[in-house]
Amino acid sequence: MVHGGDRFTGPALIDDDTIDAIRDLIPLAPLHNPSNLAGIEVARSRFPDVPQVAVFDTAFHATLPPRAYRYALPGDLAEKLRIRRYGFHGTSHGFVARAAAAHLGRPLAAVNLITLHLGNGASAAAIAGGASADTSMGLTPLEGLVMGTRSGDLDPAVVLYLQREGGLSVDEIDDLLNKRSGLKGFTGVNDLRAIEQRADGGDEAAAEALDVYAYRIRKYVGAYAVALGRVDGLVFTAGVGENSPGVRARVCDGLELLGVALDPQRNTERSDRPRTVSADDSRVPVLVAPTNEELEIADQTLAVIHGLDRGDDAVMSHPEGEAR
Numbered sequence: 001m002v003h004g005g006d007r008f009t010g011p012a013l014i015d016d017d018t019i020d021a022i023r024d025l026i027p028l029a030p031l032h033n034p035s036n037l038a039g040i041e042v043a044r045s046r047f048p049d050v051p052q053v054a055v056f057d058t059a060f061h062a063t064l065p066p067r068a069y070r071y072a073l074p075g076d077l078a079e080k081l082r083i084r085r086y087g088f089h090g091t092s093h094g095f096v097a098r099a100a101a102a103h104l105g106r107p108l109a110a111v112n113l114i115t116l117h118l119g120n121g122a123s124a125a126a127i128a129g130g131a132s133a134d135t136s137m138g139l140t141p142l143e144g145l146v147m148g149t150r151s152g153d154l155d156p157a158v159v160l161y162l163q164r165e166g167g168l169s170v171d172e173i174d175d176l177l178n179k180r181s182g183l184k185g186f187t188g189v190n191d192l193r194a195i196e197q198r199a200d201g202g203d204e205a206a207a208e209a210l211d212v213y214a215y216r217i218r219k220y221v222g223a224y225a226v227a228l229g230r231v232d233g234l235v236f237t238a239g240v241g242e243n244s245p246g247v248r249a250r251v252c253d254g255l256e257l258l259g260v261a262l263d264p265q266r267n268t269e270r271s272d273r274p275r276t277v278s279a280d281d282s283r284v285p286v287l288v289a290p291t292n293e294e295l296e297i298a299d300q301t302l303a304v305i306h307g308l309d310r311g312d313d314a315v316m317s318h319p320e321g322e323a324r
Helices: 016-024 033-046 059-063 075-081 090-104 156-164 170-179 182-187 192-200 204-228 238-243 245-252 264-268 293-310
Strands: 112-118 122-128 131-135 233-237 286-288
Touching (some): 016 033, 059 090, 090 112, 090 122, 090 131, 090 286, 090 293, 112 204, 112 238, 122 204, 182 192, 182 204, 192 204, 192 245, 204 245, 233 238, 238 245, 245 264
Parallel strands (some): 112 233
Antiparallel strands (some): 112 122, 122 131
8 A cells, every 4th residue: 555644553464444444544644545546356256254454655654753754834824735744665765774783793782874765756765763753755655856757846835836837737737746856857758867878979958867866866865864963874776776777876976074985896796685885984875785575574464463373463563553
């Protein structure tokens, strides 16, 4: 499930109450929650005796403190409309944080990590002792880093300007910012491999797109280093993060102030296991940790089911956000 709002802080056994709560959250994820619900309801009708579990992409970020999740809007309005930072890619950030800690040979509770989930969608997270302390995506997956087709951070007044001066409707602006912006807006394509090839061939628009893309990531890394106070690892994951040594090099170029030093040879090596790509003298280890969101979902599902087998369902998330 993409969106659990502030009502689901972990995986939840699917029952009528859970379905009602997910349906109530549709305004926060109108493109995703309805289709997720359709699959759930079909499966329930076909396999009524098989327990189902909902694993929420937002749940990992339920630990965000108010200073990280609140927007500077009137409190009563924000509460009424449930406007706050929720964050996404939680299954990925949680999985790679544990993988990175294991690779470093340290307890997860003892390390502060900055994780970069870089794919067609992209987000950064500051993880303190295994708990999400901040993340770049917000109310929706549109906020934050430059992505394949999403704009990322934008002056809110741009939306008003597009409506007033560009004559665009709300739906047209939504389509523009989510499906026709980001790398695609810069270059006409959202495949980063093609953009890197074009940049290597002298395409100025592609080179500028990569520069903006990496610069935005570096800014978040710097901000999260300050937010955490100490960084024990910078972790790249997902399709771009795992497979583009060029993007990793661009992001790390300029992070020397934080003690980041990439090893060029290690950075070009490939593996399906977590690996270190920083130099031996790098004060902050730089890691590549392949994500496995499917395995994370399966693990969380098994935890809930095993809790039922034991008669102990404290691992589940109540639709109101309290353990039950």
